[in-house]
Amino acid sequence: MAKARITYHGVGKRYGRLWALRSVDLEFNAGEVVMLIGPNASGKTTLIKCLLGLVRPTEGHIAVNGQVIGTDPAYRTDIGYMPQISQFPATLTIGQLLEMMADIRKLGSDEREDSLVEELGLTAQLDKRLSTLSGGTKQKVSAVLALRTRPDILVMDEPTAGLDPVSARRVLDRAVGLRDAGGTVLITSHLMEEVEAMADRVAYLEDGVLKFLLPVQEILESTGSSRLSQALPRLLEADTCTMSYDS
Amino acid sequence: MLKVFKYTLIDLARNRFVLGYALLMFLVAQGLFVMEGDPTKALLSLVQVVMALVPLVALIFTVVYMYDTLEFTQLLAVQPMGRKSILGGQLLALAVALLIAQGLGLGLPLMVHSPDLSSLILSVSGSALVLVFAALGALIALKQREKARGVGVALVIWFVFVLLYDALLMWGMFTFSDYPIEPWVVPFAGLNPVDLARIMVMLQVDLAAMMGYSGAIYKNFFSSTGGMLVAGTIMLLWIAVPVLLALRVFQRKDL
Numbered sequence: 001m002a003k004a005r006i007t008y009h010g011v012g013k014r015y016g017r018l019w020a021l022r023s024v025d026l027e028f029n030a031g032e033v034v035m036l037i038g039p040n041a042s043g044k045t046t047l048i049k050c051l052l053g054l055v056r057p058t059e060g061h062i063a064v065n066g067q068v069i070g071t072d073p074a075y076r077t078d079i080g081y082m083p084q085i086s087q088f089p090a091t092l093t094i095g096q097l098l099e100m101m102a103d104i105r106k107l108g109s110d111e112r113e114d115s116l117v118e119e120l121g122l123t124a125q126l127d128k129r130l131s132t133l134s135g136g137t138k139q140k141v142s143a144v145l146a147l148r149t150r151p152d153i154l155v156m157d158e159p160t161a162g163l164d165p166v167s168a169r170r171v172l173d174r175a176v177g178l179r180d181a182g183g184t185v186l187i188t189s190h191l192m193e194e195v196e197a198m199a200d201r202v203a204y205l206e207d208g209v210l211k212f213l214l215p216v217q218e219i220l221e222s223t224g225s226s227r228l229s230q231a232l233p234r235l236l237e238a239d240t241c242t243m244s245y246d247s
Numbered sequence: 248m249l250k251v252f253k254y255t256l257i258d259l260a261r262n263r264f265v266l267g268y269a270l271l272m273f274l275v276a277q278g279l280f281v282m283e284g285d286p287t288k289a290l291l292s293l294v295q296v297v298m299a300l301v302p303l304v305a306l307i308f309t310v311v312y313m314y315d316t317l318e319f320t321q322l323l324a325v326q327p328m329g330r331k332s333i334l335g336g337q338l339l340a341l342a343v344a345l346l347i348a349q350g351l352g353l354g355l356p357l358m359v360h361s362p363d364l365s366s367l368i369l370s371v372s373g374s375a376l377v378l379v380f381a382a383l384g385a386l387i388a389l390k391q392r393e394k395a396r397g398v399g400v401a402l403v404i405w406f407v408f409v410l411l412y413d414a415l416l417m418w419g420m421f422t423f424s425d426y427p428i429e430p431w432v433v434p435f436a437g438l439n440p441v442d443l444a445r446i447m448v449m450l451q452v453d454l455a456a457m458m459g460y461s462g463a464i465y466k467n468f469f470s471s472t473g474g475m476l477v478a479g480t481i482m483l484l485w486i487a488v489p490v491l492l493a494l495r496v497f498q499r500k501d502l
Binding site for chain 2: 015049052053054055056071073074075076077079081083085086087088089090091092096097100101103104105145
């Protein structure tokens with residue numbers, strides 16, 4: 001049986017009168033990639049933010065490696081996060097930003113995975129100010145920040161948005177590499193091709209409710225489809241989508 | 248906290264707004280001293296400029312900076328670091344950057360043209376106003392989700408403290424001049440950090456007489472050691488309370 005690295009116990013989040021997340025119970029395991037999908041405003045980002053400690057659940061709790069997360073930020077040592085939109089201090093250079101984050105995490109040079117800097121073509125740009133970078137280059141910086149700590153848990157929010165295809169592939173390959181090394185990778189995406197290619201399981205959220213969390217293969221087989229883009233609508237239409245959340 | 252402080256300060260050191268503020272203060276101060284032959288008169292004009300400009304700049308800059316760096320603050324908040332360290336480091340860097348800009352822009356001309364205690368009091372009062380209004384700016388930015396609304400609230404606060412409060416106080420003093428209101432004047436003036444700063448400088452320049460009826464009351468109270476202590480304590484509270492509230496709000500805020 002797979003080992004649960006992250007556990008959501010009845011997690012709900014309310015903003016004013018609107019429930020963005022309702023009674024979510026689920027587990028993410030070590031050594032898997034889970035794609036979080038769903039329509040806009042379905043609760044994907046809130047689900048992630050609750051784990052990252054950016055948002056406090058209104059109800060329920062989350063455990064990482066068996067420890068319920070609270071106000072102690074220490075558990076975030078194991079987490080790498082690549083946000084959808086990357087905004088950095090305008091006048092710092094890429095090099096200064098990387099140094100700052102290494103400083104904050106107390107990372108020695110031997111503890112950093114800096115090969116991605118080279119791989120994404122950032123080496124020659126380390127002295128460039130962050131305000132002068134294109135959106136795509138900012139995403140590359142963001143990917144480096146998320147991956148260079150070799151985290152046990154990697155959270156990526158629309159990671160390929162704005163990236164060129166080659167860089168996108170390299171970043172996703174790194175994520176898969178982390179999974180293969182026993183990491184837990186959570187990715188939100190609207191691109192079904194990406195999901196299908198790398199996900200072990202797919203979590204579908206709608207109106208803050210987790211509709212299902214199933215292995216990709218099971219989704220395809222149960223709907224008789226060859227592609228996720230065809231399978232998901234069928235699955236959602238069918239009553240069977242009140243399914244178990246087990247892997 | 249020191250790491251956030253260090254890199255935020257590096258970022259702010261090259262911020263155009265901060266550099267522009269230093270230059271503006273320098274030009275205004277230098278201009279007043281050069282154009283006005285009498286340093287005391289120049290200082291008096293400078294007091295009025297400082298009391299209006301410093302709160303406005305500190306408020307608006309802090310509010311705008313906090314909104315503009317929100318995504319980066321989120322990125323910091325997912326690092327293994329407490330939120331108090333993040334906001335503490337950012338606020339400290341903002342305060343230090345503005346104080347350095349003000350020190351260069353205002354302090355240098357004061358040191359050159361009017362190197363006396365009055366100038367020192369003006370510098371200290373101006374610095375205290377930077378801290379007070381930067382703290383209020385942070386609190387506003389954390390309480391208001393939208394940037395436009397945050398800036399609007401900041402402008403209202405500036406208007407109240409710099410203009411409206413005085414107008415209401417004057418109106419009250421005239422309206423109730425037949426009654427023994429002296430005991431109320433000092434506390435009411437002292438509650439406004441801008442008034443408090445202005446009074447301290449005016450008393451030092453010995454221009455309390457120009458402040459008329461209220462000037463005599465202020466002089467009686469604030470020129471005493473006890474009065475100075477009360478004034479310092481109120482100013483410290485104006486800095487500490489918004490900072491503590493901002494830390495509390497940030498600790499619980501959904502980012």
